[in-house]
Amino acid sequence: MRYKNLAAFIEAGRDILAKGPIAIVMAEDQVEIESTVLHHLNIGFRAVILLANREIALSQTVEDQVHRVDYETHVPEAIQTAVNQVIEAAVGTWMYYGFNAEYLFHPFCETRNVRDLLAFQTEERRDALLSYVIDLYADDLIAHPLAVSLDTAMLDRSGYYALGRPDPANHNHPRERQLDFFGGLRWRFEEHIPAARRKIDRIALFRAKPGLKLRADYTFSDEEYNTYACPWHHNITTSVVSFRTAKALKSNPGSRYDIHDFKWHNSTKFQWHSQQLMDLGLMEPGQWF
Numbered sequence: 001m002r003y004k005n006l007a008a009f010i011e012a013g014r015d016i017l018a019k020g021p022i023a024i025v026m027a028e029d030q031v032e033i034e035s036t037v038l039h040h041l042n043i044g045f046r047a048v049i050l051l052a053n054r055e056i057a058l059s060q061t062v063e064d065q066v067h068r069v070d071y072e073t074h075v076p077e078a079i080q081t082a083v084n085q086v087i088e089a090a091v092g093t094w095m096y097y098g099f100n101a102e103y104l105f106h107p108f109c110e111t112r113n114v115r116d117l118l119a120f121q122t123e124e125r126r127d128a129l130l131s132y133v134i135d136l137y138a139d140d141l142i143a144h145p146l147a148v149s150l151d152t153a154m155l156d157r158s159g160y161y162a163l164g165r166p167d168p169a170n171h172n173h174p175r176e177r178q179l180d181f182f183g184g185l186r187w188r189f190e191e192h193i194p195a196a197r198r199k200i201d202r203i204a205l206f207r208a209k210p211g212l213k214l215r216a217d218y219t220f221s222d223e224e225y226n227t228y229a230c231p232w233h234h235n236i237t238t239s240v241v242s243f244r245t246a247k248a249l250k251s252n253p254g255s256r257y258d259i260h261d262f263k264w265h266n267s268t269k270f271q272w273h274s275q276q277l278m279d280l281g282l283m284e285p286g287q288w289f
Contacts, residue, residue, distance in 0.1 A: 001067055001068070002063075002068045002069075002070070003067070003068065003069045003070065004070055005069065005070060005071070006051070006069050006071060006082055006085055006086075007085075008069075009049065009067060009069045010085065010086070010089045013067060014089065016046075016047050016049075016067060017086065017089055017090035017093055018090070018092075018093065019046050019047070019093070020046060020090070020093035020094045020095065021044070021045050021046060021093070021094040021095060021096065021114055021115060021118055021205075022045060022046060022047045022048070022049060022086075022090070022093060022094075022095045022096070023040040023045040023047070023048045023049070023095070023096045023097075023098070023104075024048075024049045024051065024079075024082065024083060024086060024095060024096065024097040024098075025037060025040065025048055025049070025050050025051070025097075025098060025099065025100060025102075026051045026052075026071070026073050026078065026079050026082065026097075026098075026099050026100070027050060027051065027052035027053070027056050027073065027099075027100045028073050028074070028099055028100060028244075029100065029247075030056060030057065031100060031101050031146060031148055031243070031247060032100055032101040032148060032150070032243065033050070033052070033056065033058065033062075033100045034058065034059060034062045035101075035103075035150060036098075036099075036100045036101060036102060036103065037050060037062055037065065037066055038062065038065075039103045039104075040096070040103075040104060041065060043104065043106075043109050043113055043114050044113030044114040044115045044116075045096065045114060046115075047067060048065070048066045048067065049066070049067045049069060049086070050066045050067065050068045050069065051069050051071035051073060051078075051079075051082055052068060052069070052070070052071060052073065053070070053071070053072065053073055053074075054070050077216055079097060079099070079214075080214045080215065080216060082097075083095075083097050083214045084213055084214055086208070087208040087209075087212050087213075087214070088208075090208045091208050091209055091210055092207065092208060092209070093207065093208050094118045094205065094206070094207045094208075095205070095206065095207075095208060096114075096204055096205050097204060097214075098204060098240055098242075099242070099244055101148055101242065101243040101244060101247060102133075102240050102241070102242040102243070102244055103240070103241050103242075104131070104204065104205075104238060104239075104240050105238060105239045105240075105241060105274050105277055105283065106129075106236070106238045106239075106274065106283070107236060107238075107274055107278060107283060107284070107285040107288060108274060108285070108288075109274045110273065110274060114205075117129075117236065117238075117288075118205070120236070120288050121235075121236060122207075124230065124235060124286075124287070125230070126230060126235055127206060127207040127209065127224070127225060128203050128205065128206040128207070128220070128224075128225040128226075128227075129203070129204070129205040129206070129235070129236060129237065129238050130201060130202075130203060130227075130228045130235075130237045130238070131201070131202050131203065131204035131205065131237065131238045131239060131240045131283075132160075132181060132200055132201060132202075132237065132238075132239050132240070132282055132283065133184075133200045133201070133202050133239075133240045133242050133244075134155055134156075134184060134200070134239050134240065134241045134242065134277070134282050135155065135156065135184035135185040135186070135200075135242060135243075135245045135246060136153045136154065136155055136241050136242060136243045136246065136270055137153070137154055137155075137185065137243065137246035137262040137263075138152055138153065138154070138246070138262075139152040139153075139154050139263060139267075139269070140152065141250065141259075141260065141261055141262065145250060146247055146250055146251065147243065147246035147247055147249070147250045147262060148243045148246070148247055152269075153241075153243075153269070153270040153272075154262070154263060154267045154268065154269055154270060155184075155241065155267070155268065155270045156183065156184050156185075156188075156264075156266050156267060156268075157266050157267070157268045157280050158266045158280075159183050159184070159187060159188070159266055160181065160182065160183030160184070160187075160200075160281075160282070161181075161182055161183060162179040162180065162181045162182070163179065163180050163182070164178075164179060164180075165178040165179055165180050165226075175223065175226075176227070177227035177228055177229055177230075177231070178223070178226050178227055178228070179201070179228060180199050180201065181199060181200050181201040182198055182199060182200060183200055184200055184245065185245045185246055185249060185262065186198045186199075186200060186245055188264070189249060189255065189259065192249060192252070192254065192255040192258070192259075193245075196217065199217070199218075201218070202218045202240065203218065203219065203220055203225055203226060204238065204240055205238060206220065206225055209222075212225070229286075233286070233287060234284065234286045234287065235286040235287070236283075236284065236285055236286040236287075236288050237283045237284050237286070238283055239277045239282050239283045241270065241277075246262060
């Protein structure tokens with residue numbers, strides 16, 4: 001079904017928002033929207049809310065499976081504004097947010113769906129999961145000038161690191177159980193990436209609660225949501241494998257002509273399997289085996 005704006009969806013879709021888990025996908029352009037939608041339906045989300053400009057075209061098959069909302073996706077903090085509106089209307093519901101050409105992976109997602117994951121996380125008394133946004137890129141930029149190719153997708157197998165996250169309210173001492181994570185294309189081509197956008201961590205899966213706000217840096221107003229683990233043991237983390245950075249670097253006139261290849265000696269073919277991401281240390285099962 002299609003809605004003229006987000007307010008109209010929230011008013012008509014309260015039953016949808018109450019059931020969860022739901023996925024919010026913002027389509028910034030036409031690239032791989034349908035594969036993104038189908039991926040998140042296949043891993044177990046009960047509904048996908050697609051935020052897209054009116055001119056975005058979808059096949060009827062996919063249009064019938066999503067709740068499409070006409071939305072201006074190119075205004076500042078467009079995703080934060082939308083997520084915060086949905087949070088207010090969906091208290092208690094687990095949700096994911098991301099963009100087109102991004103695909104959420106969780107440990108053992110080939111045999112356990114996202115509802116299984118969130119049931120376990122709820123039992124762990126955790127209301128959020130840390131995700132690492134792992135850059136994907138086509139292996140041949142001549143054949144794929146937008147750097148997007150599902151069949152030949154590559155990722156970096158190393159080059160990731162973390163730094164303590166300073167707390168301005170506590171003399172910039174590191175926050176407890178919070179880190180800023182870096183790596184991938186945002187690290188290798190950092191001269192083309194504003195400093196505020198170089199982090200690759202995102203709290204992509206969370207449970208809505210009253211007063212919760214998603215901030216511009218993809219952290220939440222409740223600092224416990226921004227932690228990578230609870231105080232007593234490790235928790236599950238997830239990965240969002242994403243062509244978004246590669247696509248931006250090859251679309252932006254300031255970087256397009258400076259980059260001829262994304263491959264380097266630490267590139268490896270992405271196998272589209274959670275085990276590869278766990279083997280590379282790009283997500284972990286925590287206590288879930």
